[in-house]
Amino acid sequence: MSTSTPPPFAVLLVNLGTPDEPTPAAVRKYLAEFLWDQRVVDVSRPLWWLILNGIILRFRPRRVAENYKSVWTDQGSPLLAIGRQQQQALKERLQQCMGEEIPVFLGMTYGSPSMEEIGREMRASGAERLLVLPLYPQYSATTTAAVFDRLAKSLKSCPHLPELRFVRDYHQHPAYIRALAASVREAWKKQGWEPEKLLMSFHGIPQRYTEQGDPYARHCQTTALLLARELGLGEDQWMLTYQSRFGREPWLQPYTDYTLAELGKKETRGVSVICPGFSADCLETLEEIEEENREIYEQAGGKDFSYIPALNASPDHIQLLYELVNQHTQGW
Numbered sequence: 651m652s653t654s655t656p657p658p659f660a661v662l663l664v665n666l667g668t669p670d671e672p673t674p675a676a677v678r679k680y681l682a683e684f685l686w687d688q689r690v691v692d693v694s695r696p697l698w699w700l701i702l703n704g705i706i707l708r709f710r711p712r713r714v715a716e717n718y719k720s721v722w723t724d725q726g727s728p729l730l731a732i733g734r735q736q737q738q739a740l741k742e743r744l745q746q747c748m749g750e751e752i753p754v755f756l757g758m759t760y761g762s763p764s765m766e767e768i769g770r771e772m773r774a775s776g777a778e779r780l781l782v783l784p785l786y787p788q789y790s791a792t793t794t795a796a797v798f799d800r801l802a803k804s805l806k807s808c809p810h811l812p813e814l815r816f817v818r819d820y821h822q823h824p825a826y827i828r829a830l831a832a833s834v835r836e837a838w839k840k841q842g843w844e845p846e847k848l849l850m851s852f853h854g855i856p857q858r859y860t861e862q863g864d865p866y867a868r869h870c871q872t873t874a875l876l877l878a879r880e881l882g883l884g885e886d887q888w889m890l891t892y893q894s895r896f897g898r899e900p901w902l903q904p905y906t907d908y909t910l911a912e913l914g915k916k917e918t919r920g921v922s923v924i925c926p927g928f929s930a931d932c933l934e935t936l937e938e939i940e941e942e943n944r945e946i947y948e949q950a951g952g953k954d955f956s957y958i959p960a961l962n963a964s965p966d967h968i969q970l971l972y973e974l975v976n977q978h979t980q981g982w
């Protein structure tokens with residue numbers, strides 16, 4: 651046990667999780683854990699067990715592993731590599747602003763680093779208070795509540811709980827909207843052209859979840875409106891769409907891929923896509939949007955497509971994370 655003064659609190663950044671390697675076996679392991687979570691897929695367990703093990707985990711891993719290969723980096727999966735950069739940059743910012751070392755951990759809901767690993771790091775740090783900051787600006791039961799469940803599970807056998815605070819969402823935080831708007835302006839300046847349409851594409855969820863009370867769609871609409879307002883865009887200059895649907899039931903609409911095909915057919919004068927719900931670039935932005943959806947738009951006849959990167963470890967994003975930490979740790 652350490653005898654030095656314990657830090658006043660620690661911060662836990664959490665993201666979804668990603669496979670350890672871009673291979674069918676590693677993707678299968680990742681999907682098996684992720685897709686078994688009832689927060690993600692709520693179908694009755696015996697039926698879902700049959701579908702998941704009998705169909706999905708037999709065929710999907712091979713195809714998805716190829717997709718992961720196309721975005722994999724020397725540092726591994728982009729989601730984890732960028733998460734590490736965010737963790738380090740936030741640590742440095744906190745040290746600068748607070749004048750002391752605040753432990754910043756990075757955990758994943760599925761896969762590695764697991765919440766159990768974080769629990770061990772947390773005990774070693776001596777911190778007794780923990781701010782949990784899921785890296786999802788818009789709340790959804792499928793993501794944010796899943797973080798909460800996973801954390802609670804990891805603490806089940808812990809006799810001495812830390813004091814806990816949990817950031818539920820930050821979909822309309824002024825520093826978040828400002829950071830998104832600055833990233834759009836910077837991207838347009840760099841590429842040298844402004845598109846006819848800015849598509850704000852969010853990860854979808856089944857429509858049914860919204861009907862059951864998940865506020866996610868409302869959060870996405872608010873973020874999109876505030877971003878359009880911050881950029882001074884007229885109604886016909888932007889659209890909100892949803893990507894990454896899975897399975898057969900209807901998901902939130904309009905769908906990003908169908909919309910891009912329509913815009914391509916109409917010979918729209920350029921489209922930029924931003925994915926404001928993704929705090930780090932990952933398979934769903936780098937492969938699905940930047941590769942697959944670009945192709946859909948271009949094959950339909952569209953010209954000039956650009957993908958605006960996620961906030962990642964940009965100074966504006968780290969400033970936002972710092973402000974969230976500062977607000978939510980008042981009195982600690």
Ligand SMILES: C=CC1=C(C)c2cc3[nH]c(cc4nc(cc5[nH]c(cc1n2)c(C)c5CCC(=O)O)C(CCC(=O)O)=C4C)c(C)c3C=C
Pocket residue numbers: 666667668669681685690691710714727729786790792793853854855856866894896927928931932933934
């Ligand atoms: C099956 C249902 C799914 C729901 C509901 C869902 C919601 C949801 N997901 C994210 C963020 C991410 N999803 C990512 C990958 C991914 N998502 C699903 C399925 C659902 N997501 C699958 C099956 C996959 C894996 C890839 C595939 O098989 O197609 C990722 C990327 C992870 C990476 O390794 O890069 C992120 C991030 C949000 C924000 C969300 C609801 C709001």
Ligand SMILES: [Fe+2]
Pocket residue numbers: 853894
């Ligand atoms: Fe997803």
Ligand SMILES: [Fe+2]
Pocket residue numbers: 894933934938
């Ligand atoms: Fe996808």
